[in-house]
Amino acid sequence: MLECRGLEKRAYDLFMQNLVKGTSHLGLGQEAVAAGFGTAMRPDDYTFCTYRGHNHTLVRGVPMTAILGELMGRACGLLRGKGGSMHLTSIQHGVMGSYAIVGAHLPIAAGAALSAQYRKTQQVTTAFFGDGTTNIGAFHEALNLAVVWKLPVVFVCENNLYMEYTPIEQVTAVKNPAADRAAAYGLKPILIDGNDVDVVYETALAAYEKARSGDGPSLIEAQTYRHGGHSRADPGKYRPSEEVEAWLARDPITNYRARLEKLGIDGETLGRIEADVQAAVDLATETAKESPKPPLEIAGIDVWADGGAEWRN
């Protein structure tokens, strides 16, 4: 979680320094979901996430330098600048992509699960998405298919109360956009505190166990909150300040630190960890900054599996 926080704060700074162009969507405040699930996964499990996927990518072990480098469009970037912030992917880490069209990755995740089921590999697929995503058609189709075929896939809705700027309750027929719809797919509703990493971890383990034992998919709604705006362009002014404050008080990191202290981990150890993380972020930042721009030729290749982009002879 700390790494996520450190990395994304840095991403924000870099954005402000105009070193990150385009857009980027931070998960500041939502780190417990990515961290809890990421910790519960096996190394060969599959992750599918959204444009708000830096955290979910990092927790699978993808190096910070590769992530920051991608945000900055550098040669050291995970995708050498071809994808950008919204498309972080690292197949070798099981990060099967970050998808920028709302809901698109849910049926794709079902397909990866189908593949694992067919190949009998015991791999589980996790798809992360937001509250707003529950209102799009692909959500419905993916859930139904996954249940019908009993696929080993876990759908994780991070309900942060907003789509972009519009409160989710204003555009949704039910109160809990994922949990209140579980029954429509014959699933039991699972609604958890997404800011409590222990709760998230336990929930993840149970869902993975279910999936691995052939009992099919789960749909989990984790309640959480993003500390900042939707994307770099958004100061998030549409949110009542009491709401923001109440959720800042539920910061998953501060609260987890307090829990660890209560459990007897001394402040010095925690401080050391924090300093280490900060140092790692600093190092990654410097490394990425020093990385050159990608070679221009790569813009014209790798459309096809042969590495080329020819459409004619």
Next chain:
Amino acid sequence: MLECRGLEKRAYDLFMQNLVKGTSHLGLGQEAVAAGFGTAMRPDDYTFCTYRGHNHTLVRGVPMTAILGELMGRACGLLRGKGGSMHLTSIQHGVMGSYAIVGAHLPIAAGAALSAQYRKTQQVTTAFFGDGTTNIGAFHEALNLAVVWKLPVVFVCENNLYMEYTPIEQVTAVKNPAADRAAAYGLKPILIDGNDVDVVYETALAAYEKARSGDGPSLIEAQTYRHGGHSRADPGKYRPSEEVEAWLARDPITNYRARLEKLGIDGETLGRIEADVQAAVDLATETAKESPKPPLEIAGIDVWADGGAEWRN
């Protein structure tokens, strides 16, 4: 109902005589749904139906000749042959179209309802669709939007147990594809005998009352069965014969006739009605057969509201 039955049997015959080309989807056995709702509607209400929409079109008062003529591609056809069996539309009768892409008309129906709500006309929109349609994304989006905006629209799922050839239970996560999903949109489940026209009528009245008083949409699942195959090409062999027989015994027309007799309507009166309907079907058939082919020029017009089809100057 009788007219529906008579008309569609005739459509079948004409198909067999190769006077109807392309495809056509009959609602033989499902007449009670169209008849019950059609009777409960006001003249200015809106109907949206599917390729299996002959019955729903007829019950709004569209002449048989125009329907049969359209099936045969004649000048007297409702659309002069430009739409065909799958696209029957008669705006003047409130038949806002028959849609051949599964689920597409559900959001469109929501839009007509939005319009009625905005214009404060008290018109209610009814959208008919099948069990298989509940698994497509547009269904989900339309239902959610209709509830969020409290639109005066009634969604009627005719569950005839099959999509084309595949049993609906094989591809659906819940038992009752519409009713078991009502809660996902904050609606109460309504599951009715779609072969009992009185039940259908009462259900329709209640839903229309709700919509007109501003209480928003309903989702109704009417259980029914098609006597024949999915479309002209399909003999329907994939269905167990006991199933077919059990449902033939629940024929909405035979049973309603029995009920009427029990209520004291004498057989002679009923026989006269039947004969009248048969005569009307015969007359419509002859009239349509005598109608010429449509003028060829109409193939190149009416893309635009000015009647033309020019894309350049």
Next chain:
Amino acid sequence: MAELSYREAVAAGIAQEMRRDPDVLFLGEDVAAAGGVFKATEGLLDEFGPKRVKDTPISEQAIIGATMGAAMTGLRPIAEIMFSDFFAVCWDLVANQIAKTRYMTDGQCSFPLVIRSANGGGSRFGAQHSQSIENWAMAIPGLKVVAPSTPADVKGLLAASIRDPDPVMFFEQKSLYSVKGEVPDGEHVDTLGTARVVCTGTDVTIAALAAMVPRALKAAKILKSEHGISASVIDIRSLVPLDTQTLLKSVSETGRLVTVEENPRLCGWGAEVASIVAEELFWDLDGPIVRVTTPHVPLPSAASLEDEVLPNVERIVRSVQRLVD
């Protein structure tokens, strides 16, 4: 004349028409309270209220379906699809339903609606938020297709689109939102299906659309000043209806045609234009027809890479030079 940004011209065009006609509604994701993610519709909610300016769920099929249903029952709705790439999730409603229903029903109903969308690249948003998809729409009979390059055209063509009795796909080039320009005061309504001759030359006709228009113009200036080549530049503005007369007239005068398309190469509007000219003006041509396009690849995200693939001024100059020399 007031100076407006391309972005402000959007709200100005919608507001002008909403004031005039109570049947005009506007709906989309985050368009009302937030004023749109590109801030192109700010102020509309305040002026027209939540019955006419509506925030929707993330349900593009429902948005476009609702727009269609409203249009066929007497209203004149405007919908926003936030990024044009998202047309892919509601293409059925656009291409199969809205575009075809008038024809299929033998003209029983019309669809006076507009779908606006932020289109095109140059903003470093990556392959799924940067496409130029005006050609997807152009390929579908029953859709009108407009893509303005200036604030004045945004307002005037948007107003014309709203008044038009047919469905109009209105593509705003997102990298132009902050560009400013003079917009006529008072009611401003332009005419669909008319191209504009931006400048007149004698050696070659350069036909361009949206963000490619300023680049073509810049190229024309360089061609003139540095290479002595005199180019006409035509802003196509409207792909359907297509103002072939203006185009054909210009090419018949210059004898040469270069199209500048932002879209990936295959089946772009430039191909259509080339095929029209190659058939109808063949005997007047003094040389091959040349298309400058983005190569047939998705758009990369990094600034340096995106700039590498989008047609730029230098590439236009080089292509024209090679053709004319």
Next chain:
Amino acid sequence: MAELSYREAVAAGIAQEMRRDPDVLFLGEDVAAAGGVFKATEGLLDEFGPKRVKDTPISEQAIIGATMGAAMTGLRPIAEIMFSDFFAVCWDLVANQIAKTRYMTDGQCSFPLVIRSANGGGSRFGAQHSQSIENWAMAIPGLKVVAPSTPADVKGLLAASIRDPDPVMFFEQKSLYSVKGEVPDGEHVDTLGTARVVCTGTDVTIAALAAMVPRALKAAKILKSEHGISASVIDIRSLVPLDTQTLLKSVSETGRLVTVEENPRLCGWGAEVASIVAEELFWDLDGPIVRVTTPHVPLPSAASLEDEVLPNVERIVRSVQRLVD
């Protein structure tokens, strides 16, 4: 050589590859137990069982999404979209996800998958079940696009598509399903990206695709016998990759090009081909480039009306005649 119908060649091609490679799966609506609504996949469930041949719900996004996810994790899935018109409900998965993900991820993953679909008109199914949408796919970088005209090509190109490491959109022309033809015995695998010269002439090159190929051929015979015009007919077969060499060679020999497209006019593949020829062979041309297409309208349902708008032999003959005379 055995005689197979176009329909039978589909099942034969899939079966050949499923026998060879256990990673090949097949999924779609009503494709397994029912053998497909066009009966083109009969027997596959019996031979390969329900783990490999799967009936799906009516959920095209789920079908294509599942196909993509399976392909990027080691399988080689084949999906069916029952009618190509239905691509409109899942176009995002095709155009934004499958087509772009390899490029966006800097080549980290590939998508060895095939999506088959019944495409095109002539069956009196009306505007929403008759479209020729191969151009929608051609316009998207990252998709290969194949459209065979004979049973042998169906089998051979389908096998090649299944073996290909990239996503292939495989368009079967539904009015050809009952057409019979010789298909090589034993394993038959063709090569993507190769056009076929169906017959060789000296006056004009006629380029056609799918159902237009037999019509073009018939037209060529009439042109020869009744008008003394000698035409080459080229079956394009594959739009992406496009065999421009075969095309350019033929046109450079004949000096004239007529394309015959089933699609509505705007932005069809013929426009792309015309623009290539107008640029690269301009100086070899002896006359305008002519496109024969369906006019830019949706397809009507009635037989007489549908026949009126689809390109027919007579219209091809007339167009060529006018060009050559």
